[in-house]
Amino acid sequence: MIFHEFPDLTWLKSQIAHGFSNRLGWGNLPLDTEGFPSVIIHTKVRECYRPDIKGPFSFFLNIRGNSLCSVDRQTTHINEENYFVSNRAQSYTLQIEENSGGAETFNIHFGEFFSESVLNSLVTPPDRILDAGTEKQLSPISFFNQLHPRDATFNGLIRGIMASYSETRYNKLRFEEQMTSLLSYHLQQHRHIAATVNGLPPVRMATRVELYKRLSRAMDVLRSNFCGEVSLDQLATAACLSKYHFLRLFRSVYGLSPYQYIQHLRIEKARGLLIDSAIPIGDLASLLGFDNSQSFSRLFNQRVGIYPSHYRLQSK
Incomplete structure (x- = not known):
């Protein structure tokens, strides 16, 4: 489903709290199953403030303009070059500031059962596909809350969704195929990140993950503000690291200095x-x-x- 307005916030939080048990979407649209449905919010707004929404696995991006998304007490600035990820059952706050000139959002919320089914199928070995097809319990899959650069492949997938909707309106089969392609694309990005984490200094895995999270916060600052002034102090503070350790780790992970x-x-x-x-x-x-x-x-x-x-x- 693609909507051109944000659902009423009170209604949405009530539906989330009850797991969409009445199988009704925004505007009383019938849903096939319970649980948060797959939906894209493509709308133009001058400002908005949508706090503390416990959503499904989601991509936040903008066709035009900028927005802010807060997860786990970290606020990320999302511009037109990146998309931001939040996981299932994470509370997020979405904001478009009044003096920002507005934004055209294209926020993608993957249905909670849909995303888990697709992602589990993508990581299931070929020799277990038949057995996995009968499993009722799906393993939750989580990703790092960070900005991801929008490359030509990602933007092509977004343009394909927009084009198909304008041509034929909503077609469930085509929509689910396109959402599956987006999940497959993102899983490939995650595998690259996992390799990066494994390439960090040989310490405990939990420490590597924490180091990557800290570096990714600094990278988010870079990707959001690369046309302006960004200081080493600002980046090291975002990463909660000393300047020396930050510089060494950043160059080790990304192959370039911040500048x-x-x-x-x-x-x-x-x-x-x-x-x-x-x-x-x-x-x-x-x-x-x-x-x-x-x-x-x-x-x-x-x-x-x-x-x-x-x-x-x-x-x-």
Whole structure:
């Protein structure tokens, strides 16, 4: 289901508390099962404040604008380049601030039984598929609460959902296939993260996980603010680490220093804007946080092998 408005908050919390036992969605839409259904909220709002919702496994993203999502006393800024993840039964608070210019949300809530069934099927070995098909109990699967960069594959999946809805309205079979593709995509990202965690210094696994969580908080700050000023003190504080330990671990995990990673994010953003907009090079440099157009053009040429003006011409 895709809705173009946020459900009434009082109604939603009541339905969650009762496990959707009446099998009714927003607007008295009949549901096939109990439990939080699979639903996408695609709406344009100037502001909103939706506190303490115990939702299902969810992706929070914006087609346009910015939002804030708070989970476990950590608030994450979500821009147009990333999506944020919360797990089943985690309480989240979603906010779009009044002075932010509004946002066009595309928040994806995976039905609680749907997500567990799909994710368990994706991690079940082929030789156990037939046996697993008869199991009633599904193992819960949790992910790190963090920002994930939206790459071409992810954005293509989102565009596919939007296009199919505008063409044929809601088709349950197609919708569930598309939601399954999103879960499969995210599981691949999680496997990459698991490999990163395993690559941390050889200490207890619980310590590795905690170190990764701390680094991911700093990475969220970088991904949210890479066009502005970000200090080492700010990043180390977000990670609850000393500056020396933070720098060493960050470079070990991501292969770049924080400053180098910021430059990487800026260049990737520039590539998209050079193709999709007509913003003058000087204005683009300022927008991305460079001191001047010369330093931007020089770095772009070093990283991409061509100057931004020529890159734009080649992309036409």
